[in-house]
Amino acid sequence: MAVIDQSKIRNFCIIAHIDHGKSTLADRIIEKTGLLTSREMQAQVLDNMELERERGITIKAQTVRIIYNAKDGNEYIFNLIDTPGHVDFNYEVSRALAACDGAVLVVDAAQGIEAQTLANVYLALDHDLDVFPVINKIDLPSAEPERVKNEIEDVIGIEAQDAPLISAKNGIGIEDVLEAIVEKIPAPKGSPDNPLQALIFDSVYDSYKGVIVFCRIMEGRVAKGTAIKMMATGATAEVVEVGYFGPGQFIPCDELSAGMVGYLTASIKNVKDTAVGDTVTDLNAPCAEPLPGYKKVNSMVYCGMYPADGAKYPDLRDALEKLKLNDASLNYEPETSVALGFGFRCGFLGLLHLEIIQERLEREYNLDLVTTAPGVIYRVHKTDGEMIELTNPSNLPDPAQIAYMEEPIVSAEIMVTTEFIGPIMQLCQERRGRYISTEYIEATRALIKYDLPLNEIIYDFFDALKSRSRGYASFDYEMKGYEESKLVRLDILINHDEVDALSFIVHADSAYERGRKMCEKLKDEIPRHLFEIPIQAAVGGKIIARETVKAMRKDVLAKCYGGDITRKKKLLEKQKEGKKRMRQVGNVEIPQSAFMSVLKLDDK
C-alpha cells in the first residue's frame, strides 16, 4: 500500500439542523466520488439503522472514507464523519467533531439558521474546526439564498458570500462542495513518529471481532500487534486488526498513522472499555497526556421498563444486555414494582434515546413493554448530611429525613420568529423557566434564552413548542447544573392502595394540577369493576384530588342465538383477553396503558 500523503487527507463532518439535508448531502458526496453507483445507493447510506431511516435522524455516528480526484489533479482521501443529529447525543457529537479538522455547515435556503444550527456551529468552532457553509434546497420556490447568506455572516460571523448553492436532493452543486472541502478544510497535523495518541469517537460491538473502535489518529501510529491502553478506563489490549471505512463495510489495512481516521479491533468484549472520548495510546510508549475533553456520559432520564408479560423478564434482561453492548450510554438495573412485578430501571441520555431503546426492544426483540413515566435524577440531601441521587420516585426517603432537594436545570436556547415570542415565553414561564435574555438575530427572528428545569422539558416540551409556534420554533439545550427546588412526590392511590409505578416527583406548585389531571386520566383508563373504585392523588399522605370509577351496572347478553354458543364464548373470551393485558393491584385491574398515561397529561 502506498504511503499516504498527510496533506491529501481531509477529515470533516457535516453539521446541520434536523431536516436541512445533512444525510442527503452525505449520500451525494459518496455517490459523486464513485464509491457506489446511484443504483446501489439505498437512500441515505449512512443512516443504516432501520429506525434511523424511519425517523430521518442519525442516531449513531457513521463514518466513510472516500477517494476524490480533485480539479488540481491530485487524489484526496476524504473521511466523512456523520454526527448524530439530536441534542440527546450532544456529547457524542462533540467527540465526533473533535475527530475532524473542518466542518461543512448545511443551511436550508428557505428556513435559514435554526437553534440547532447555531448550537452545532458553536460546538464546531469550540473545537477549532474550520467551518464553511453551503446553502441547500436552492431549488425550493421559497428559497432565499441571499438572505440566508447574509444571515450566516451576521449571526455566525463566517464568510458566506461564496458558499456553494446546492440541492443535495437533486444533485445540484455537489462538485462545488467537494472542491470547497479540498480548499477550505485544512489537512490534518500530527506526526507518525510521536507516541500514539488516538481519539475514540465511537465503537460498535461485533459478535465475531469484539468491539470495533472508531478512532482518529492524532499522533503516532498503530498496527496489528500494537499493545494499546485506553487512558481513561485503563483497559489494555493487543490490536488484532486496523482498517478504514468503506461504505457499509470495514476494509483492513496495515497501519493507521497520524491524521488518519479508521478503526481497530483488539478482542475487546465490552463497549464500556472503549468509552467515547477516551484516548488510545501505546502501552509500551505512552503519550504524556490524554486528549482533552473526555467526559463520563451520564444518564439524564430514567424510567422503569417492565415486560407486559411477566414471564418475559429474562428475555428483557437479555435484550438490554445485547443493546448495552453497543450503547455505553444505556444504563439499567433490576427493580421490582408491586404493580408491575420484575423489571428494570433504565437510564438514558434523553427522551429520544429512551424512545429509541424502547422501540428497538419492541421491534427487534419482540417485547411488549410497560414503561413508567420518565423522570430525571434528583439530588436528595438528607438531614444527616447524606446525598442520594434519586432515579426512582419510590425510593424517596421519608420527608422528615429530607433537608432539601435539588433538580437538574438546563440552559435552553429557542429560536423563533418574533410573532411567536409571546406564546413561547408564556410556555417557558408555565414550565418554571427563568428568563435570561432575548437577542434579535434579524428583524423578524429572535433567540430566547431560558433556564428550565429538565423535568419540565423531558415529556412534551418540544411538541408544545412546535404547536405554539406553528412549527417555527427550534430548540436546543445543555445541562447547566443542579438547583434547589420545592419538590414533592405525587402518589396515586387506586381503591386506597398506593400504586408505586404511578408515583412521580413534581414541583410542589404544580402538584395539585398534575394530581387532578392524573386522576381524570386514570378514571378514563380503568374499566368499571363490580365495585366503585376511588382514584386519589396524594402528597405526603394528604389527598389532593379524587375521581371515582363507578361500579359496573350492566354487562349482560339478553339473547343467545339459537344455541350458537360459539358466538357467546367468543364474547366471553374477548372479555378475558382484555383481562390479560391488565395489571392486578389489590382488587383492581389496571390496563397497562394507564401506566403510560402520565405522559400525556397535556393532551387537550
Next chain:
Amino acid sequence: MKELSIYIHIPFCVRKCLYCDFLSFSVGTGSDDGDNYVNQIAPANEKKIESYVNLLCDEIRCSAPPYGQYRVISIFFGGGTPSLLPVGTVSRILDWIREHYHVAEDAEITIEMNPETVDEKKLKEYITCGINRLSIGLQSADDAELKRIGRIHDYRTFEKVYRAARRIGFDNINIDVMSALPDQNLDDYMRTLRQVTALAPEHVSAYSLTLEDDTPLCDRRAEFRFPTDEEEREMYRRTGEYLAENGYHRYEISNYAREGFECRHNKVYWQRGNYIGFGLGAASMAENVRWNDPVDMERYQAYVEQLARSTDKTGGRRIRENDVKLFDLQPLTVREQMEEFMFLGLRMMRGVDGQTFYEVFGESMEELYGKVIDKLCGYGVLVREQGRIRLTEQGIDVSNFVMSQFLFD
C-alpha cells in the same frame, strides 16, 4: 335411549326488523325501509324458499344415520320467520323429521311466529301436524313503538292471532316482548307487560334491545332517545317483579314461565343436551362436538351436497376424521366442556350443581373453581346454596363478567 333436540332455521322474513342482526333475508314485496310493505312474499322469492326447504330436507335426511339410537324430545322452528312458509311446508318438514328420527310422543314442538304472517288456516295446519307450542313475536303492545323498530304487524293483528290460537286449542303459548326500545320509558314498557299478562300466556320471553353494529336502527340511533343502562336495568328488575306477581317465575336470564311451562328446548342449550340444527348457519352440539352450518347460501348448498355424498358412500356411517375437516367439527376438550357447563348453566336461575359437575366430569367443581366462586360470592354476584351456585340479582346485571371468570387461562 339418549335424548336429542332439533332446531330448524328458516332464514327468511317478510321484512327485517330494524334492530335485527340475525341470519335472515327479507323476501316480502316492498322495500326494506319503506312503510308501504305488503304482507306477501315476492313471487321471485317463492322459488328461492322452495329450494331452500328442499335442501333443508336433504340435510335432515342425510344427518340422520348417527342418531338412530336417539329420542327426539324437542323440535324448534326458529328464524327468521318460520311462519311465513306457505301452508303445508311446516307439516312437510315435520313429517320428514318423523320419518328419519325417533320423535317422542310427548316431544315439545315449537314454532316462532310473526302475527302478520299467520292466519287460521296455518294455525290449524300447525296443530294438526303436531306443533304444541307457539312462540309469538309481539315485542310491544304500542303501535308507535312497533313502527319505530320496523315490525310489520300492529297490536290488533297480534291479539287476533293470539285469540285464534287459543280457540283452535293451543295451550302452550309464549309471547316475546322487548324492553329498552327507542323512545320507550318505564311506564310505556309496563303497559306492554300488563297487556301481555292480561292474555295469560304460559310463557313470556322478555329481552332488552341490544343495539347491534351495522343494523339500520344502530345507524339511526341519533334520532332516538334510548334508555340508559340504569333505566334498562330498572325495566329488567320490574319485569321480574311484575311477572312474579302474576304467577310467572324467571327460570333463565330472559325467560319467564308458569310452573311446568319452561321451554324444554331452551333448557337443552343451557344444560348442554345434544341438539342438531338444520339450515343456514344453524348451530349444533352433539356428544361434545360443536359445529355450524355455513352462513352463505351457496356454501350451504355445497355443504348439503357434500353431506349427501359422504352419507351415501359410507352407507350412513359418517367417518369422524373426514367429518372434522369437511364439516368444521369442533370437538370440545374437557376443559372447554367444563367452561361451558359453568357459563351456560349460570344462565339458569337455579344455577349449576356441584354434584352434577362431579358426575359429568369426575372432578370437584369446588376444587377447580373454589377460588373464583369465593371471589364472586364476595362481590355479591354469586351465591352458594346447598352445593349449587347461582347468580344473584346483581350477578344477572353483570352476568357476562361473572361468566367470563369461569374460562380457564
